[in-house]
Amino acid sequence: MIQFDAVHKRFPNGTTAVHDLTLDMPEGGVTVLVGSSGCGKTTTLRMINRMVEPTSGTIKVGGKDVTDQDAAALRRSIGYVIQQSGLFPHRTVLDNIATVPLLLGHGRRKARARAAELLETVGLTAEAGKRYPHQLSGGQQQRVGVARALAADPPVLLMDEPFGAVDPVVRTQLQDELLRLQKELSKTIVFVTHDVDEAVRLGDRIAIFRTGGHLVQCAPPAELLARPADDFVADFLGAERGLKLLSLKTLAAVPQGPAPEGDTWSLVCDETGRPLHWASQRTELPVRPLRDGDSLLAALDESLASPTGLVARVDAAGVLTGVSSRDDIHAHAGQAHADARVAA
Numbered sequence: 608m609i610q611f612d613a614v615h616k617r618f619p620n621g622t623t624a625v626h627d628l629t630l631d632m633p634e635g636g637v638t639v640l641v642g643s644s645g646c647g648k649t650t651t652l653r654m655i656n657r658m659v660e661p662t663s664g665t666i667k668v669g670g671k672d673v674t675d676q677d678a679a680a681l682r683r684s685i686g687y688v689i690q691q692s693g694l695f696p697h698r699t700v701l702d703n704i705a706t707v708p709l710l711l712g713h714g715r716r717k718a719r720a721r722a723a724e725l726l727e728t729v730g731l732t733a734e735a736g737k738r739y740p741h742q743l744s745g746g747q748q749q750r751v752g753v754a755r756a757l758a759a760d761p762p763v764l765l766m767d768e769p770f771g772a773v774d775p776v777v778r779t780q781l782q783d784e785l786l787r788l789q790k791e792l793s794k795t796i797v798f799v800t801h802d803v804d805e806a807v808r809l810g811d812r813i814a815i816f817r818t819g820g821h822l823v824q825c826a827p828p829a830e831l832l833a834r835p836a837d838d839f840v841a842d843f844l845g846a847e848r849g850l851k852l853l854s855l856k857t858l859a860a861v862p863q864g865p866a867p868e869g870d871t872w873s874l875v876c877d878e879t880g881r882p883l884h885w886a887s888q889r890t891e892l893p894v895r896p897l898r899d900g901d902s903l904l905a906a907l908d909e910s911l912a913s914p915t916g917l918v919a920r921v922d923a924a925g926v927l928t929g930v931s932s933r934d935d936i937h938a939h940a941g942q943a944h945a946d947a948r949v950a951a
C-alpha cells in the first residue's frame with residue numbers, strides 16, 4: 608500500500624504542483640493517475656521514489672515513510688518505467704534488463720539469467736536480447752523498459768505514460784500484456800496516463816486531478832463512470848461514459864441459444880465447429896465470434912454489425928457454443944448501468 612497524507616509540493620519557482628494530497632493506493636492493485644497536462648501526475652509519481660521531495664506531508668510505502676529510507680536504495684527497490692523507455696543506448700537489451708540486479712550485487716551470470724527469463728515474460732525473443740535498443744521498434748523498447756523495471760522483482764512499479772509514444776494497435780497489445788503480467792505478479796502499480804480509455808482498461812482505481820495538483824475524485828472505474836463527482840470529472844471522462852462502462856462488463860452472463868438453421872441467414876462453421884461467416888442465399892458476411900471474457904461493449908458492437916443481430920459465442924478453443932441475441936445483450940447492458948448506479 609502507498610499512502611499519501613496531506614502531501615504538498617511547491618517548486619522553488621512558486622508553482623504548486625501537488626496540493627494537499629491524501630490518497631491510498633492499494634497493495635497489489637493498479638492506481639491510475641489521470642488529468643490534464645500539468646496537473647501534477649508526474650510529480651505525484653516521482654515523490655513515491657523520492658526523485659522529487661515533497662514540501663510537506665508524508666508518503667509511506669508498505670507502511671514505511673519514504674524519507675526515512677536512503678533515496679538511492681529506495682529508487683532501486685521500486686520499478687520505474689517512462690515513456691521513452693530510458694534504455695542505455697550502448698548496452699544490449701539483455702544488459703539493460705540486468706542493470707538493477709547487477710547494482711543490487713547479484714552476480715553477472717545470475718543477473719543475465721534473470722534478464723533472459725524476463726525477456727520471455729514480456730514477449731520478446733532471446734535474439735532480441737542481443738540487439739541494442741535502437742534496433743528495436745518503439746513497442747519492443749517499451750517491453751524492455753517493463754522487463755528492466757521488473758528485474759529486481761520490486762513490489763511497486765511506477766509507470767509514467769509508458770505506452771504514450773506507440774501507435775494504438777501496439778498500445779492495446781502492451782496494455783493486454785500488462786494486464787496479463789499483473790494477473791500473475793500482483794504488483795502495486797501507479798500508472799500515469801492522459802488517455803481515459805487506457806485508465807478505464809487498466810485501473811483498479813482511477814485518481815482524477817485538475818490543474819493546481821488538486822485530486823478531484825478517486826474511485827474504481829465503474830463507480831467513476833456511473834457517478835462522476837462533478838462536471839469536471841464528467842467532462843474529462845468524455846461523452847460516451849455509458850459505453851465505457853460496458854467495456855468493463857463481460858458477456859459471460861448473457862444467455863445463449865442454438866444458432867439458427869434454415870433461416871434467411873445461417874452461421875457457417877468449419878469442420879471443427881469454428882464460425883466462418885454468416886451466409887444467405889445471395890451473400891456471405893463476416894462474423895466476429897466472442898468469448899465469455901469479451902466485453903458487453905464488443906458484444907453490442909457485434910450485434911449491430913451482425914446481419915441477424917445475433918452474436919456467435921465460442922469457447923477458449925474458438926468452437927461455437929451458441930448465439931446471443933441483440934435484445935439479451937441490450938438488456939444486460941441496461942442492467943450493468945443500473946448495477947453501477949446502485950453500487951456507486
Ligand SMILES: Nc1ncnc2c1ncn2[C@@H]1O[C@H](COP(=O)(O)OP(=O)(O)OP(=O)(O)O)[C@@H](O)[C@H]1O
Nearest residue numbers: 618620622623624643644645646647648649650651
Ligand atoms: N522542476 C520543476 N520546477 C518547477 N515547476 C515544475 C517542475 N516540475 C514540474 N513543474 C510544474 O509543476 C506542475 C505539475 O507538473 P507535472 O509534470 O507533475 O504535471 P503532469 O500532470 O505530469 O503533466 P503532463 O501530463 O504534461 O506530463 C506543472 O505546472 C509543471 O510546469
